[in-house]
Amino acid sequence: MTRHVSEAFATAKAENRAALIGYLPAGFPNPEQSVKLINAMVASGVDIIEVGLPYSDPLMDGPVIQQAVDQALAAGTTTDVVLNIVKQVVDAGAIAVVMSYWNPIERFGVEEFAAGLEAAGGSGVIAPDLTPEEAGDWSVASDAHAIDRILMVAPSSTDARITAIVGVTSGFVYAASTMGVTGARTTVSSGAHELVARTRAVTSLPIAVGLGVSTGDQAAEIAAYADGVIVGSAFVRRVLDAASDEAAIEAVSDLAKELAAGVRR
Amino acid sequence: MTNGHYGPYGGRFVPEALTAALDELDAAFRAAKEDPAFINELRALERDYTGRPNPLTYAKRFSEHCGGARVYLKREDLNHTGSHKINNVLGQALLTQRMGKKRMIAETGAGQHGVATATAAALFGLECTVYMGLEDTRRQALNVARMKLLGAEVIPVTAGSQTLKDAINEAMRDWVASVDETHYVLGTVTGPAPFPEMVRYFHSVIGIEAREQILAVEGRLPDAVVACVGGGSNAMGLFSGFMEDTQVILRGYEAGGDGVETGRHSARFSGGTPGVLHGARTYVMQDQWGQTAPSHSISAGMDYPGVGPEHAWLHDTGRASYEPVTDAEAMEAFAILSKTEGIIPAIESAHGLAGAMRIGKELGPDSVVIVNLSGRGDKDVATAARWFGIDLGATVSNELSPEMREGR
Numbered sequence: 290m291t292r293h294v295s296e297a298f299a300t301a302k303a304e305n306r307a308a309l310i311g312y313l314p315a316g317f318p319n320p321e322q323s324v325k326l327i328n329a330m331v332a333s334g335v336d337i338i339e340v341g342l343p344y345s346d347p348l349m350d351g352p353v354i355q356q357a358v359d360q361a362l363a364a365g366t367t368t369d370v371v372l373n374i375v376k377q378v379v380d381a382g383a384i385a386v387v388m389s390y391w392n393p394i395e396r397f398g399v400e401e402f403a404a405g406l407e408a409a410g411g412s413g414v415i416a417p418d419l420t421p422e423e424a425g426d427w428s429v430a431s432d433a434h435a436i437d438r439i440l441m442v443a444p445s446s447t448d449a450r451i452t453a454i455v456g457v458t459s460g461f462v463y464a465a466s467t468m469g470v471t472g473a474r475t476t477v478s479s480g481a482h483e484l485v486a487r488t489r490a491v492t493s494l495p496i497a498v499g500l501g502v503s504t505g506d507q508a509a510e511i512a513a514y515a516d517g518v519i520v521g522s523a524f525v526r527r528v529l530d531a532a533s534d535e536a537a538i539e540a541v542s543d544l545a546k547e548l549a550a551g552v553r554r
Numbered sequence: 555m556t557n558g559h560y561g562p563y564g565g566r567f568v569p570e571a572l573t574a575a576l577d578e579l580d581a582a583f584r585a586a587k588e589d590p591a592f593i594n595e596l597r598a599l600e601r602d603y604t605g606r607p608n609p610l611t612y613a614k615r616f617s618e619h620c621g622g623a624r625v626y627l628k629r630e631d632l633n634h635t636g637s638h639k640i641n642n643v644l645g646q647a648l649l650t651q652r653m654g655k656k657r658m659i660a661e662t663g664a665g666q667h668g669v670a671t672a673t674a675a676a677l678f679g680l681e682c683t684v685y686m687g688l689e690d691t692r693r694q695a696l697n698v699a700r701m702k703l704l705g706a707e708v709i710p711v712t713a714g715s716q717t718l719k720d721a722i723n724e725a726m727r728d729w730v731a732s733v734d735e736t737h738y739v740l741g742t743v744t745g746p747a748p749f750p751e752m753v754r755y756f757h758s759v760i761g762i763e764a765r766e767q768i769l770a771v772e773g774r775l776p777d778a779v780v781a782c783v784g785g786g787s788n789a790m791g792l793f794s795g796f797m798e799d800t801q802v803i804l805r806g807y808e809a810g811g812d813g814v815e816t817g818r819h820s821a822r823f824s825g826g827t828p829g830v831l832h833g834a835r836t837y838v839m840q841d842q843w844g845q846t847a848p849s850h851s852i853s854a855g856m857d858y859p860g861v862g863p864e865h866a867w868l869h870d871t872g873r874a875s876y877e878p879v880t881d882a883e884a885m886e887a888f889a890i891l892s893k894t895e896g897i898i899p900a901i902e903s904a905h906g907l908a909g910a911m912r913i914g915k916e917l918g919p920d921s922v923v924i925v926n927l928s929g930r931g932d933k934d935v936a937t938a939a940r941w942f943g944i945d946l947g948a949t950v951s952n953e954l955s956p957e958m959r960e961g962r
Contacts, residue, residue, distance in 0.1 A: 345845040346719065346831065348726045349569045355713055367843045391567055392830040396844030418567045418833070422557070443571035445733065450573060468571050469731035 291410045292384045294437055294460045297336040298495040298516055307512035307552040309334060310497055311545060312388060312521030313528075314341035315374040316366025317357045322534055324377045326541050330524065331383045333542040334549025338378060339415065339521070342371045342389035349390075349417045351472030353522045356529065368397045372409045379410035386413035386439060386460070391423075403430035413437030413460045421457045428457060441465055442488055444480040455492040461517060462488055466500045472522045474501035477511060485515050508551030518552055520544075558747025560867035566746040568833045572726075575733040580748040582653050587755070592648065599644045600759065603677070608632045610767035610924070615894035616907075620914025620923065626776070627897070627927040628764045628792060637900065637929030638757060638788045639670035643739060645756035647674035650737040657681040657736040661725040663690055663718035663784070664855035664902065665697025666929055667741030672706035674739075682706040685724045687717040690854045696933050715848055718858045722832050742785025743862030746833030750862050754790045761795020764924055772922055778803035778913050781926035782905035783876060784820070784855045786862035788928035789906075793874060803875075806865065807909035809851035810878030820849040821878035822861045823869055831860040837869070852881040852937065853901040855929075883908040885941050888931070900929030901937065 301308040311330045317323050327338050343361040347354065375385050387406060394402045394416065406414065413436055419427065421440065431438050437460025442451050445468060455462055466481035467474070481498050488496050497517025502508060503526075508518045524541050531537035558564050566576060586592040600606040608629040617625045630638035643660075650658055658680050662668030668684040675682030684701055688710040691698050701708050714720040722745075729738040743750045743757075761779075768776050779796050781789035783806035796802040811819030819825060822837040829838035831846060839847040839859035851857040868874035884901060887908035892898045899907060903926070910925040917923065931938065939946055 345714065346723055348723045348832070349730070351727070352713075359714075362845065392838070392840070393844035396827075396829055396840065396842070417569050418830075420566055420568065420570070420573065423565050423567060441570045443569070443573075445571055445574035447574065450570075454570070465569075465571060468733060470727045 291379070291407070291412060293412045294337055294384060294386060297384050298461065301336060301516070307515055308336040308497065308517040309508070309549050309552050310337040310339060310517050310519040311335035311524055312339035312341055312519065313524055314343050314354065314357050314361045315371040316343060316361035316364050317525070318360050318528065319364040320366060320370050320374060324374055325538055326528060327378045327383065328381050329538045329542045330545045331378070331381070333545035335545050336384065338383045338385045339388045339519070340371065340375050340378070340385050342368065342387055342393055344390040344393055347390060349470055351470040351522060353525050353529065354471050357525045368393055372405045375406065375411045376409040385411050386415060386437065387411055388415045388417070391416050391419045399426045400430045403434040403436050406436055407434035411436065413439050415439040415463055417441055421453050424457055439463055442484060444468055444478070444484050448487060451488055452491045455488065455494060458494060461495040461497050462492060463519065464488060464496055464498045464515070466498050466502070469500065471500060473503035473526065477501050477507050481511065482514050505547040505551035508548045509554040512552040512554070518548065520548055558751070560864045561870060562828070563835050563863035563866040564747060564750060565835055566833060567830045567835070568746045569730060571730050572733065572746070575729070576746055576748065578653060579649070582649050583748055583752050586649060586652060596645055596648060600641070604633050604640050604644065606633070606759065607763045610764055610771070612771070613895050616891055617914070619890050619894070620911045621917070622919030623914030623917055623921040623923050625910050625914060626768060626922070626924045628760060628924055630760060630788065630926060630928045631897070631899065631903070631930035635670045635673050636932065637666040637670070638760060638791060639667045639741060640673065641759055641791065642741065642753050642756040642787060643667070643670040643674045646737065646739045647678050647680065650680060651678060653737060655735055655737045657683070657732070658739050659683045659685070659725050659728050659736055660739045660741060661685050661718065661721035662741065663721070663857060664853065664900070665690070665694040665701070665933060666855060668706070668708070669697050669700050669704070671739050672701040672704035675706060676704045683728065684708050685711050685721040685728070687711045687715070687721050689716040690718065693854050693937065694933055718854070719846065742787040743790045743864060744785045744832055744834060744836070744860055750834065750864055753787050754794055754864065757787050757791025758794045760788065760791035760926065761793065764792060765795040768922070768924060774922070775799050775802055776922040776924045777917050778805060778921070779924045780805045780807065780906055780909045780913055782807050782856065782902050782928060783861060783865060784809070784858050784902060786865045788926050790862060790864060792924070792926045797873070804868065804873060805909060805913060806874060806876040807879045807905045808876055809853060809856035809905060810880040810883070811850040813880050814878050818850040819878060820851045820856055820858060822859065823876040824878050826859070828866070834863045836863040836866045837861050852884065852941070853905070855900070855902040856905060877909065879905040879908045885938070887911055888938060889942065897927070898931035899927055900931050901934045903928045
């Protein structure tokens with residue numbers, strides 16, 4: 290039975306905290322291990338898992354995620370495999386959304402992908418390069434299959450633009466904390482706070498902040514004003530640096546616990 | 555074209571962080587086009603700096619290899635910096651100034667666009683960073699040196715296939731993080747709107763001149779205008795002058811590499827399918843899952859898995875047609891032009907020349923064909939020498955890098 294992101298945000302709100310959203314590419318470092326890693330993240334306090342669909346040209350991602358995605362593709366992670374991984378982690382209890390560049394979804398078939406994700410128990414899709422102007426077919430397909438359309442707002446977005454984006458968004462709004470690609474940063478831009486406030490003015494949807502977040506302290510800082518905290522590269526980094534599969538599972542669990550404590554401060 | 559779309563192609567598939575910059579660019583471009591001061595400044599640069607208009611040269615001896623057709627060369631190779639790329643770069647550099655930005659970034663494959671951008675940056679006193687696949691920095695070492703001499707920073711890209719597509723990825727990543735003070739000078743008619751329309755506009759001077767010149771010398775329109783198509787900017791510039799002349803055949807020649815049947819090629823229309831790459835929907839070389847497939851060509855400037863979205867639409871509507879030309883056919887045309895006309899073409903342009911030989915035989919004697927000689931071949935001398943087995947000799951080779959000695 291599919292659980293939706295709205296449930297995770299409702300639970301977090303009832304507990305007077307922000308939701309923790311963690312990203313890992315499907316199939317990284319290989320399909321079997323990625324399921325174990327995601328399950329460990331969920332068991333250690335990640336409320337919503339962003340399952341990355343590996344793509345050959347990830348132009349919004351920094352070097353850490355590029356490296357992970359290359360490994361996942363080399364390990365044979367096709368779109369079918371990604372949907373299967375979503376099913377496995379949902380069956381294990383996760384609330385899962387897919388993070389994918391647009392071309393693999395279009396190539397799979399917009400309707401087919403929405404149907405496949407619904408069947409796998411997925412809750413939503415974040416497509417960082419899909420703009421509201423190009424989202425017509427996706428709106429129809431995602432509505433038909435109860436898949437949330439999670440679009441992004443950025444510090445450079447005008448107020449009119451934010452209004453247009455939230456108008457086609459469901460589930461939650463992804464607020465990019467900074468102008469840049471994915472990757473851990475020592476400080477999270479102060480622009481994020483202002484962006485959340487501007488977005489809050491035009492929507493009642495939950496708002497989650499991502500890009501550059503890697504520590505419990507940063508998670509706590511963002512949780513003070515946002516409904517969700519998104520962490521990606523920091524999890525990937527832990528896996529890349531681990532000496533063994535077991536050590537990687539321990540490392541992502543430790544980070545998930547630190548971040549989960551952060552959003553509860 | 556409506557709202558950046560060409561039928562189902564084009565559009566904008568970019569991270570939201572770039573939307574504001576693309577809107578700003580779109581507004582600056584539209585205002586500039588209507589501003590006589592901008593147009594005058596651009597025309598003066600084209601005349602006094604680029605050296606326009608460049609000639610339309612009747613290639614009498616080359617024509618003998620083209621089925622008797624009278625073949626004319628549009629001499630973009632005679633532009634300052636040696637290719638058509640300067641047309642677009644000067645326009646975008648002027649826009650960069652108008653937008654108050656101080657830095658230009660660019661991607662480059664063969665290095666021609668990088669050299670043109672570095673040149674304009676020097677002329678306008680702007681900072682310049684050029685992203686170039688590591689593989690291409692080896693194939694085109696001479697152009698890397700040129701860019702550095704012009705004061706640009708050249709960053710070798712080691713991600714992915716280390717060629718043009720990866721250089722575009724890296725330039726986009728830079729741009730997302732630096733967009734306030736930086737303009738991304740995209741080098742061809744691809745990418746998110748307004749780039750395809752804007753780059754075509756700055757190259758339309760090619761077609762405008764060619765049309766006037768052929769009417770002056772032949773007293774009639776050509777039967778066909780042909781060009782090589784990597785991203786497709788030189789072809790779009792030439793085609794645009796003849797778009798409304800529906801009796802004129804428009805034909806583009808893609809890189810057939812080792813042959814389309816081998817899988818080692820860059821022929822998007824013969825071996826690709828509609829998809830989204832680098833911000834636009836167009837024909838893309840991709841696998842069944844939408845992962846970009848590796849492309850191949852002897853020519854770095856043709857080695858790209860996507861193509862301009864307007865070409866995709868011209869292909870589907872039938873207004874233009876596209877055929878692959880193999881490495882071997884291109885190099886044969888390269889040799890023939892060199893030996894019959896005393897003009898060494900860029901290997902990119904040699905694909906168009908091979909096309910002229912093919913379509914001339916199709917159309918027969920008394921037909922008139924214009925081919926865009928989009929660039930000169932100096933940068934390709936090492937590659938060509940290796941292809942034809944020319945010994946560069948001990949003296950020369952000692953002065954060349956190991957990559958150039960091997961013709962990489």
